[in-house]
Amino acid sequence: MDRIEDRDINPLWGEHYPKSKTNILSKSICVTIAMMMENKARLVMGDNDLVDKLHFLLKHYGIPKEQFYEIEKEIGNF
Numbered sequence: 001m002d003r004i005e006d007r008d009i010n011p012l013w014g015e016h017y018p019k020s021k022t023n024i025l026s027k028s029i030c031v032t033i034a035m036m037m038e039n040k041a042r043l044v045m046g047d048n049d050l051v052d053k054l055h056f057l058l059k060h061y062g063i064p065k066e067q068f069y070e071i072e073k074e075i076g077n078f
Helices: 004-017 026-044 050-061 065-075
Strands: none
Touching: 004 026, 004 050, 004 065, 026 050, 026 065, 050 065
């Protein structure tokens, strides 16, 4: 896969999040998507209301907040 398109985010998350604890490729894909969500939120909002925009994007793309924050926590351990 060359690039993750917006339409691919939800299916990729749904496929790879359950395997992210045991599969490094799946974890890498989830980390990449989490970083994309943070970047998208920053591009739209700057640093103002970043959390609100991030939560809006997570809901829009069908990514549960709890799962996102679990992966975000793992980024430091990656």
